[in-house]
Amino acid sequence: MADFSTLVSSGAVRGAYRSAQSLAAERGPLVVEEAPPSFAEALSQAASTTMENVRASEEVMQRGLVGEAETQAVIEATLAMEQTLKIAVSVRDKLVEAYRDIMQMPI
Numbered sequence: 688m689a690d691f692s693t694l695v696s697s698g699a700v701r702g703a704y705r706s707a708q709s710l711a712a713e714r715g716p717l718v719v720e721e722a723p724p725s726f727a728e729a730l731s732q733a734a735s736t737t738m739e740n741v742r743a744s745e746e747v748m749q750r751g752l753v754g755e756a757e758t759q760a761v762i763e764a765t766l767a768m769e770q771t772l773k774i775a776v777s778v779r780d781k782l783v784e785a786y787r788d789i790m791q792m793p794i
Contacts, residue, residue: 737775744768 751761
């Protein structure tokens, strides 16, 4: 098996390093416009997005029942809602598990 040093020359490594440094200098420092949302805000936003997706899917299903929506649209809405609910249940389960772990910690 070949040694790594024989596969990559030191000149190539130095050239790649110089290229990376020049790209970083051109790009400038990273500027963050706004602070990231808190955990509570992120969770609230995820919950509201989940509810919007479920309501939109239910609306398509109801239109399908009365013949206003095509079968393909109803199936796609059902699959999207199923995926959304699976993710929501998974997140809920992880939150409950984390809560139980915290409550069992000795003080």
